[in-house]
Amino acid sequence: MMRQVERIKEFGGWLERWQHESETCHCTMTFSVYLPPQAATQKLPVVFWLSGLTCTDDNVRVKAGAQRYCAELGLILVMPDTSPRGGDVPDVPERYDLGQGAGFYVNATQAPWSTHYQMYDYVTRELPALVEASFPVIPGRRAISGHSMGGHGALICALKNPGMYASVSAFAPICNPVVSSWGQGCFGAYLGDDKNAWEAWDATCLIKVGAPLPSALIDHGTADEFLAEQLFPQNLQAACTARGIPLTLRMQDGYDHSYHFIATFIGEHLAFHARAMAS
Numbered sequence: 098m099m100r101q102v103e104r105i106k107e108f109g110g111w112l113e114r115w116q117h118e119s120e121t122c123h124c125t126m127t128f129s130v131y132l133p134p135q136a137a138t139q140k141l142p143v144v145f146w147l148s149g150l151t152c153t154d155d156n157v158r159v160k161a162g163a164q165r166y167c168a169e170l171g172l173i174l175v176m177p178d179t180s181p182r183g184g185d186v187p188d189v190p191e192r193y194d195l196g197q198g199a200g201f202y203v204n205a206t207q208a209p210w211s212t213h214y215q216m217y218d219y220v221t222r223e224l225p226a227l228v229e230a231s232f233p234v235i236p237g238r239r240a241i242s243g244h245s246m247g248g249h250g251a252l253i254c255a256l257k258n259p260g261m262y263a264s265v266s267a268f269a270p271i272c273n274p275v276v277s278s279w280g281q282g283c284f285g286a287y288l289g290d291d292k293n294a295w296e297a298w299d300a301t302c303l304i305k306v307g308a309p310l311p312s313a314l315i316d317h318g319t320a321d322e323f324l325a326e327q328l329f330p331q332n333l334q335a336a337c338t339a340r341g342i343p344l345t346l347r348m349q350d351g352y353d354h355s356y357h358f359i360a361t362f363i364g365e366h367l368a369f370h371a372r373a374m375a376s
């Protein structure tokens with residue numbers, strides 16, 4: 098059963114926030130959805146947005162400026178939280194990059210995380226089914242995008258589910274988490290010490306073993322403070338080149354890691370998805 102907890106009119110459509118008891122994460126989950134004006138009279142394609150470390154569903158909806166473009170393009174935008182939440186959910190309050198706010202879009206296998214931290218199944222199974230049952234979406238017409246940890250999430254969701262998404266895009270994704278300290282910290286905790294098991298959750302590793310990539314657009318900022326230490330776009334590019342997989346990876350001059358960067362290019366990403374889902 099879903100509960101609507103907020104409804105705000107924006108660009109002729111509605112920005113809504115919903116809560117539900119998640120069978121996958123075993124806690125109350127919150128997500129936001131933007132329904133453009135066209136949703137009042139017709140079914141529409143849907144874009145799933147996965148946010149980064151420290152975010153809730155709120156960051157993208159107040160900072161990215163996506164809703165104006167969704168209203169123009171006739172796209173529904175779904176914005177889940179980045180982790181399970183609540184008093185019963187394990188957390189490391191002194192860490193921003195582990196625990197609540199840092200679900201990393203994997204299915205944890207290790208105690209104490211595995212009961213609730215099933216974000217991959219949540220965003221690829223439970224949430225899409227809920228969205229298709231509850232909102233005027235065209236069944237199966239979906240795309241996925243995200244930022245940083247959420248860019249990694251968008252890439253692995255697309256790579257691990259051939260045919261599920263018409264297109265994937267990402268802003269400053271963590272392209273090779275097994276070699277980044279953010280990825281290593283979360284994968285070690287959630288997935289355990291066997292690094293071979295981590296590779297099933299890493300976009301670059303998945304490309305190397307032949308996972309198919311749908312139409313893909315990636316932007317990184319050249320002034321991103323996390324570029325060298327955490328993101329490794331060159332590894333993803335090299336893996337795609339070795340496999341002959343087309344990838345549009347743009348290095349945007351002077352942009353940082355923030356939502357200012359995302360707001361600058363979100364219109365191009367949404368138009369890219371609208372085109373992919375129209376064909």
Ligand SMILES: N[C@@H](CCC(=O)N[C@@H](CSC=O)C(=O)NCC(=O)O)C(=O)O
Binds near residue numbers: 193
């Ligand atoms: N040093 C920061 C780190 C957190 C941060 O930069 N989070 C980014 C995503 S980074 C990768 O997933 C973010 O989106 N933050 C929220 C925002 O609204 O900008 C810290 O101290 O928190």
